[in-house]
Amino acid sequence: MFSKQRGLSLLSVVFLLIVVGGGLLLGMKITPxxxxxxxxxxxxxKAAEKGDTPASVRGAFDLIASAGYITSIGGKDIAVTKRGDxxxxxxxxQKKIELIAPVSLVIDYxxxxx
Numbered sequence: 001m002f003s004k005q006r007g008l009s010l011l012s013v014v015f016l017l018i019v020v021g022g023g024l025l026l027g028m029k030i031t032p033x034x035x036x037x038x039x040x041x042x043x044x045x046k047a048a049e050k051g052d053t054p055a056s057v058r059g060a061f062d063l064i065a066s067a068g069y070i071t072s073i074g075g076k077d078i079a080v081t082k083r084g085d086x087x088x089x090x091x092x093x094q095k096k097i098e099l100i101a102p103v104s105l106v107i108d109y110x111x112x113x114x
Contacts, residue, residue, distance in 0.1 A: 048113035
């Protein structure tokens, strides 16, 4: 006559909310750095196409970066090399993200115009 009860207990719901909330917090903190990284990759490609000397590539990157709200790196951080007649601009940097008081996340980014 009586059916067995089904569903989540209060403790399970609280645990699930903590896990989902932590995932959302992590996503909200990481998303801006990933979008900035993608902008940096685009800016490196454009700067490498526009410039033919290291100074001109760095200057072009600084102009593009100021328009694209890139704050993590500047033209001085870019390594510029030439392979034949092709200019290659690359950069490697770390981004530290504060999650909760003593806990932080460090992401290593590398981008190149290739």
